[in-house]
Amino acid sequence: MTVSQIPEAVRRPRPATRTGAIRSGNLPRTSMTARRHRAFYLFTSPWIIGFLLLTVGPMAYALWLSFTTFDGISPHWSFVGFANYRELLSDPVTWDSLSRAGVFALTSVPLSIVAGLGLAVLVNRPIRARGLWRTLLYLPAVVPPVGAGLVFKTLFNRDSGAANGVLNLAGIDAVAWLDDPYARYVILMAVLWGAGNVMIISLAGLQDVPRELHEAARIDGASAWRTFRSITVPLLSPVLLFQAVTGMIASVQTIMPLLIAPNPTPAGVTAIPQTNYMYMMHVFAEYFALGRYGYASALLWVLFVLILIATGLIFKLTSGVVFYNVDPEAKK
Amino acid sequence: MGRRRFLALSASGAAAGASALSGCALQVAGAATGDGESVTVMAKLDDIAPELIQQAQKELGIRITVVQDDITRLIAMLTSGNPPDLVRGVGALDAPFYAARGVAEDLDPYFAKSTVLRVEDLDPVNDLWRYDGTAQGKGPRYGMAKDFSQDSMYWYNTAQFDRAGVDYPAETEPITYEEWLEKAERLVERKNGQTTVYGGSYNGVNIVILLTNLVAAAGGNIFSEDFTRVDFTTPEARRALTWYVDYARARVGPSLIQPNPDAWDGPTYVANRMAMSGSGYWLGGMINAEPKIAEVSRLAPAPVFGGGPRLSSCQAGTGMWMPKKARNKDAAWRVFEWFFGEGPAKARAAGGWGIPTLKSLRPLMPRKEEYQQRVLRVQEAELKHFSVTPFTPYTKWDALEALLNQVMPAAMNGRISVDTLAGRLNSSVNEQLKRGKEQVG
Numbered sequence A: 001m002t003v004s005q006i007p008e009a010v011r012r013p014r015p016a017t018r019t020g021a022i023r024s025g026n027l028p029r030t031s032m033t034a035r036r037h038r039a040f041y042l043f044t045s046p047w048i049i050g051f052l053l054l055t056v057g058p059m060a061y062a063l064w065l066s067f068t069t070f071d072g073i074s075p076h077w078s079f080v081g082f083a084n085y086r087e088l089l090s091d092p093v094t095w096d097s098l099s100r101a102g103v104f105a106l107t108s109v110p111l112s113i114v115a116g117l118g119l120a121v122l123v124n125r126p127i128r129a130r131g132l133w134r135t136l137l138y139l140p141a142v143v144p145p146v147g148a149g150l151v152f153k154t155l156f157n158r159d160s161g162a163a164n165g166v167l168n169l170a171g172i173d174a175v176a177w178l179d180d181p182y183a184r185y186v187i188l189m190a191v192l193w194g195a196g197n198v199m200i201i202s203l204a205g206l207q208d209v210p211r212e213l214h215e216a217a218r219i220d221g222a223s224a225w226r227t228f229r230s231i232t233v234p235l236l237s238p239v240l241l242f243q244a245v246t247g248m249i250a251s252v253q254t255i256m257p258l259l260i261a262p263n264p265t266p267a268g269v270t271a272i273p274q275t276n277y278m279y280m281m282h283v284f285a286e287y288f289a290l291g292r293y294g295y296a297s298a299l300l301w302v303l304f305v306l307i308l309i310a311t312g313l314i315f316k317l318t319s320g321v322v323f324y325n326v327d328p329e330a331k332k
Numbered sequence B: 001m002g003r004r005r006f007l008a009l010s011a012s013g014a015a016a017g018a019s020a021l022s023g024c025a026l027q028v029a030g031a032a033t034g035d036g037e038s039v040t041v042m043a044k045l046d047d048i049a050p051e052l053i054q055q056a057q058k059e060l061g062i063r064i065t066v067v068q069d070d071i072t073r074l075i076a077m078l079t080s081g082n083p084p085d086l087v088r089g090v091g092a093l094d095a096p097f098y099a100a101r102g103v104a105e106d107l108d109p110y111f112a113k114s115t116v117l118r119v120e121d122l123d124p125v126n127d128l129w130r131y132d133g134t135a136q137g138k139g140p141r142y143g144m145a146k147d148f149s150q151d152s153m154y155w156y157n158t159a160q161f162d163r164a165g166v167d168y169p170a171e172t173e174p175i176t177y178e179e180w181l182e183k184a185e186r187l188v189e190r191k192n193g194q195t196t197v198y199g200g201s202y203n204g205v206n207i208v209i210l211l212t213n214l215v216a217a218a219g220g221n222i223f224s225e226d227f228t229r230v231d232f233t234t235p236e237a238r239r240a241l242t243w244y245v246d247y248a249r250a251r252v253g254p255s256l257i258q259p260n261p262d263a264w265d266g267p268t269y270v271a272n273r274m275a276m277s278g279s280g281y282w283l284g285g286m287i288n289a290e291p292k293i294a295e296v297s298r299l300a301p302a303p304v305f306g307g308g309p310r311l312s313s314c315q316a317g318t319g320m321w322m323p324k325k326a327r328n329k330d331a332a333w334r335v336f337e338w339f340f341g342e343g344p345a346k347a348r349a350a351g352g353w354g355i356p357t358l359k360s361l362r363p364l365m366p367r368k369e370e371y372q373q374r375v376l377r378v379q380e381a382e383l384k385h386f387s388v389t390p391f392t393p394y395t396k397w398d399a400l401e402a403l404l405n406q407v408m409p410a411a412m413n414g415r416i417s418v419d420t421l422a423g424r425l426n427s428s429v430n431e432q433l434k435r436g437k438e439q440v441g
Helices: A032-065 A083-089 A092-123 A129-142 A143-157 A162-168 A183-193 A198-207 A211-219 A224-253 A280-287 A293-318 B003-025 B050-059 B071-079 B091-100 B109-112 B123-130 B159-164 B177-187 B207-218 B233-251 B265-270 B281-287 B290-295 B330-340 B343-351 B359-364 B370-385 B395-411 B418-440
Strands: B037-043 B063-069 B087-088 B136-141 B144-145 B154-157 B189-191 B192-199 B297-300 B320-323
Touching: A032 A183, A032 A293, A092 A129, A092 A183, A092 A198, A092 A211, A092 A224, A092 A293, A129 A198, A129 B159, A143 A162, A143 A183, A162 B136, A183 A198, A198 A224, A211 A224, A211 B003, A211 B330, A211 B359, A280 A293, A280 B071, A280 B159, B037 B071, B037 B330, B037 B370, B050 B320, B050 B330, B050 B343, B063 B281, B063 B330, B071 B177, B087 B330, B091 B136, B091 B144, B091 B395, B123 B297, B136 B395, B136 B418, B154 B159, B154 B281, B159 B177, B177 B343, B207 B233, B207 B395, B233 B395, B265 B281, B281 B297, B281 B370, B290 B297, B290 B370, B297 B370, B320 B330, B330 B343, B395 B418
Parallel strands: B037 B063, B037 B087
Antiparallel strands: B087 B320, B144 B320, B154 B297, B189 B192
16 A cells, blocks of 8 residues: 555544643644654654664764773873874875775675675576575575684684695695685685675565566567666666675675684784785774774774765766666655 | 653663663673672683582672673773673783773782781782782782793693604703704694694793793893883894794794684694693693593793793783772672682692692692603792793783784794894884873873
């Protein structure tokens, strides 16, 4: 049922009714609008409270910290204005780790979207045991990242991992997968292993593509690839944009390098191979190893602003190629 | 609904949420139920097993809640004014840090009144938990060690030595670090590019304290007298750094560039995959539980550098301290006495997990089997060379460890020289110490 189908009688304002909290001589009028407002606030208040407590509050606290030398324990901390922000601008580790995170996002996001979309196309076809395939392919995505990290750490350990066991069977010497220069590929594999997440969203999008469009294209003699390129992808473009934006945000904040590290502790984070030492590793080290809460908070605020800018850029650059299949009348 | 009413409702919701969240923050394992006083202990979960918690409830009438040991959680609890009543710590490294920041309680008045933990019965290792405002080892006591070892000693597996045709080290006289590395190179076993048996592991309790002690063994000191600076470029520090970098480059044992899949030596050693393990007496607790391994295991004195002093340091002295803002200090002290001087302390001493920190508990150390007697003889002889190396109060050890970890792999992989390594360490560590000095005041 749409809004226009709601019977007129229901939408018509009702006369004021008595509510529980009545003060003599001051009977409140409860209009439909007020009731709607109340329902809106009632249903959204858990989220709003959570948002204020768990997002706005910590962000404001982190902003305040970013102007201090606070280390969590010591009594003599001070306000230093923008000194932490000035320092991060000249800190080579900040820029190196940020560029590694950027390269990782530019590599992992397109790869996981392509892999997820490919899988979605495959399991959208009428194949035998389709439900089972969908479940199996999605399963890795529900494994918590900590578990996935442990699995990859074990699989790719040089001396006891299964990956080197396979290489040894083929007569190839063991490889130090978790060290440079291979460590970055292990992280990429871990991301692709979880491509079921992208698959499930793309699958939902694929099932929303009207079948008659495909039938019309087939009647017109379009090839499968042409149909996919000219009908499926444009109709999926909002879904793909959503995945690109959320994927970018998640990948620049990835902590997977820490999860596959031999010593995933504050002291051990800096031993992560250089190619995997991304921005969040730097933040983690500054917070919890070096106890520089102020500096690390400044790093996080800069990342937040950069993510906002990158998101805006993605929206702007894709505005001409994303096709929103929305009823123009509904927009009014 | 008016905006004011909505905001009022939101505020009460926020308050309810906050109290719910503070409850979440203390989600723990192993809490005993019941009436009576309650004490929160931040420790590793195997420090105070659930059976011990039940035992405390029965013997002391005190409910112990264990919070998993975690520096970030500790800082959050200290900052919010709701610290645990007792906190696990490494005496050699943590004691000066917390004492200098004024967050640890002076326990001298408690020790003075105690009939369980008498000062004259305390082993000198407990002085690691003393700090007088400038140096470790003197002044008020801020905590106590639960047990200790001379962590530069090492265990070796005679079966591995026999198989490789390598002579056993002497049991009373130390070999040099260079000889130790040479033996490790002969003992290591590799196949298809994989290390199947480590020749030897020598990483100390952690790399910071290991290097501090290696420099001391070479006759130097990495810290300046006031602990505000380090110098890795002295001949003694360079000698220690060179040896440790050589050890890693030789790939005879676990290191930053060749991590142990088991994460620590214990499981690898008892699985017959490590010929020598640089661990002190405490590893005997694990070895004794595997009679086949125990029979072929020997403990050896801490190696020395040629021309250097003979030192055999305690690198940890792990125990507990009491935060100044602890809420249940008297009950916490009762738990402290019980943990360090009564049932749990006796059980630890009898299990071989370290040397007891009360002199009166020494007779409980395991000596039933022949191999246990042999180990005990070596350990008792080594106590004559017991030493401690004071640590700086101006930074957490994790910070120095992180800075070392950042630079060391490049030297271990041969990308930078030991001289460059020493220079970079001086630069980054001194900067961290300078910040710490400013914060302590």
